[in-house]
Amino acid sequence: KPDGIQVSFEGENAPAEPQTYDLVLVAVGRTPNGKKIDASAAGVQVDERGFIPVDAQMRTNVANIFAIGDIVGQPMLAHKAVHEGHVAAEAAAGQKSYFDAKQIPSVAYTDPEVAWAGLTEEQCKAQGIAYEKGLFPWAASGRAIANGRDEGFTKLLFDANTHRIIGGGIVGTNAGDLIGEVCLAIEMGADSVDIGKTIHPHPTLGESVGLAAEAHHGSCTDLPPAKKK
Numbered sequence: 001k002p003d004g005i006q007v008s009f010e011g012e013n014a015p016a017e018p019q020t021y022d023l024v025l026v027a028v029g030r031t032p033n034g035k036k037i038d039a040s041a042a043g044v045q046v047d048e049r050g051f052i053p054v055d056a057q058m059r060t061n062v063a064n065i066f067a068i069g070d071i072v073g074q075p076m077l078a079h080k081a082v083h084e085g086h087v088a089a090e091a092a093a094g095q096k097s098y099f100d101a102k103q104i105p106s107v108a109y110t111d112p113e114v115a116w117a118g119l120t121e122e123q124c125k126a127q128g129i130a131y132e133k134g135l136f137p138w139a140a141s142g143r144a145i146a147n148g149r150d151e152g153f154t155k156l157l158f159d160a161n162t163h164r165i166i167g168g169g170i171v172g173t174n175a176g177d178l179i180g181e182v183c184l185a186i187e188m189g190a191d192s193v194d195i196g197k198t199i200h201p202h203p204t205l206g207e208s209v210g211l212a213a214e215a216h217h218g219s220c221t222d223l224p225p226a227k228k229k
Helices: 078-092 121-126 142-147 174-189 192-196 206-216
Strands: 005-007 020-021 106-108 115-117 131-137 153-158 165-172
Touching: 005 153, 005 165, 005 174, 020 142, 115 174, 121 165, 153 192, 153 206, 165 206, 174 192, 174 206, 192 206
Parallel strands: none
Antiparallel strands: 005 020, 106 115, 115 165, 131 153, 153 165
């Protein structure tokens, strides 16, 4: 209506009449339906929350029944489910396929976008993992400046002993489109030199990944000089 959004309530203490608001935030969750589909009737184990436990081949406790996606637990992401589906199909066909991903990327489709993969700094601290980081502010990115969107940054985390990448995060426009390189680097066990010495196209937002790696090992010429590692 012209004066706002009318909302009707149900429940014991609900207002009798519709209430008017300027904005309404819809925040709904998801509930696993392992019990609702009566999976136990087929002998499939379902936990108390409704999730179905599976092994690394996405196989349930019933050898010829597989489960993938949200029903097997967090994170509830489509790209994780697709990967699990491939594993399950290949395993069902007799191939030696396993879900052994080192990382599962996540993206918050906000403005600016936020994307991350692997471990975060908080997780490293909680797990007692010694880490180092390389950070490249988009204020130093020619492409970000040209786009008029230089408020972001790219951050990479490296194991302090091996210098292999263990996590990364990107804040900025199209961050979700950029996190793929970080995912691949984690899966392949790349170190900061591997990433930094890879020639990235210029001027692009994607080169911020290489520049963050250079910032880690002290060779980034786009930022003020830092102590070389």
